[in-house]
Amino acid sequence: MKRILLLMTALSIGGLIFSQSAVSHTESVLKEVNPVSAGFSAERLARIDKVLQEYIDKKWMGGASAIVVHHGAIVYYKAFGFNDFSSKKAQQRDDIFRIASQTKAITSVAVMMLYEQGKFLLDDSVSEYLPEFRNQKVLDKFNEADTTYTTVPVKRPITIRDLLTHTSGIAYAQIGSKESNAIYYKNGLVGGIGVGKILLADKMKKLGSMPLFHQPGEKWTYGLNTDLLGYLVEVVSGQSLADFFKKNIFDPLGMKDTYFYLPKEKYTRLATLYTEDSTKHIKKMDEYLDINGKMYRDYPATVGTYYSGGGGLSSTAYDYAIFMQTLLNGGIYNDKRILSRVSIKMMTENQIGDLDLDDNKFGLGFGLYTDKGAGKGPVSVGSFEWGGMFSSSYWIDPKEKITGQLFLNQFPNSHGEIHNKFKALVYQALE
Numbered sequence: 190m191k192r193i194l195l196l197m198t199a200l201s202i203g204g205l206i207f208s209q210s211a212v213s214h215t216e217s218v219l220k221e222v223n224p225v226s227a228g229f230s231a232e233r234l235a236r237i238d239k240v241l242q243e244y245i246d247k248k249w250m251g252g253a254s255a256i257v258v259h260h261g262a263i264v265y266y267k268a269f270g271f272n273d274f275s276s277k278k279a280q281q282r283d284d285i286f287r288i289a290s291q292t293k294a295i296t297s298v299a300v301m302m303l304y305e306q307g308k309f310l311l312d313d314s315v316s317e318y319l320p321e322f323r324n325q326k327v328l329d330k331f332n333e334a335d336t337t338y339t340t341v342p343v344k345r346p347i348t349i350r351d352l353l354t355h356t357s358g359i360a361y362a363q364i365g366s367k368e369s370n371a372i373y374y375k376n377g378l379v380g381g382i383g384v385g386k387i388l389l390a391d392k393m394k395k396l397g398s399m400p401l402f403h404q405p406g407e408k409w410t411y412g413l414n415t416d417l418l419g420y421l422v423e424v425v426s427g428q429s430l431a432d433f434f435k436k437n438i439f440d441p442l443g444m445k446d447t448y449f450y451l452p453k454e455k456y457t458r459l460a461t462l463y464t465e466d467s468t469k470h471i472k473k474m475d476e477y478l479d480i481n482g483k484m485y486r487d488y489p490a491t492v493g494t495y496y497s498g499g500g501g502l503s504s505t506a507y508d509y510a511i512f513m514q515t516l517l518n519g520g521i522y523n524d525k526r527i528l529s530r531v532s533i534k535m536m537t538e539n540q541i542g543d544l545d546l547d548d549n550k551f552g553l554g555f556g557l558y559t560d561k562g563a564g565k566g567p568v569s570v571g572s573f574e575w576g577g578m579f580s581s582s583y584w585i586d587p588k589e590k591i592t593g594q595l596f597l598n599q600f601p602n603s604h605g606e607i608h609n610k611f612k613a614l615v616y617q618a619l620e
Contacts, residue, residue: 297554321397358401382499419498
């Protein structure tokens, strides 16, 4: 009996210590530590330096900022290369990068915050809140010669869940299929990055009259779904998307360098946007990037009016690491809860059923590693991730308690394998 009581006491004390540790962990801010004290080999982490520097020396990329966090402690945080290759201005680790589609995760969190406030249910029809999306049609036949098309009736209305999972049938402008590029271009719809002084509301209302490119729920199609979710946030909250982000996410979490459009005093920290020459070596992007329509290169350093929930934000490695740690902590960071752990669980479970996304699945705003997908690399099953058009990537590994991120600003990138190499280099240093 004594042995049982002793065992129960020990388990209780151990549980109390673990509980207290977990609480203090989620209340602390990200700080740099000796990687050895956080379960990493400093010597093996140095392999990251060697590989990233090799890519810069070969002019396969211009500059980079990388960060790795383990159990809430920063074990790796460095910058490489040049913010401006021509002037040899060194890349700083707090330089601000265009994060493009990494914006989607933040918009998805904003949607789930409103869901938690009882503003809507995920299977509500979008048209209940945005009447322009009533009576939609689905593309049937498309004439490439003159961009005319025919449609068939929609089988059911698109839902908020469809938007979060990219199964609505909405496609992308500029970077989508030939059909969506043509139809959207003809109707003045854009991808939402570097587009000048236009308004999200105007474009999203127009999107409601466009055909869907498949029946809702029947396929996974990457598209303007998250831009539309951003507009939904504006309509339901009564705030601009920029104001909602600042008040409800950025300020509470202490994300001080994340914006749609930078304040003037931070213009000099904007990372240079690179492209490739004919030999696949980097060069500075021209003033305009032409993707079936011009995109202004330095859009974050302007006074813009379009808040693209699908791709408009710019941020630093540290700021986005705060956001990732919040998700890993179950919705809380530095004693500020922005989302419940139950909602995080929903967001990181398979929401597309038997539909495939290569070897993985998709949740509510994130790609999810399955057994098959995780088997091809070091990242654990159940990890979630995404990236951005300008060659940035992040992942969150709940099993190993790792978040990692590599920021480049480059389009296109013929050496995009660097992102998978970065993952491999991180995990090989884990003791």
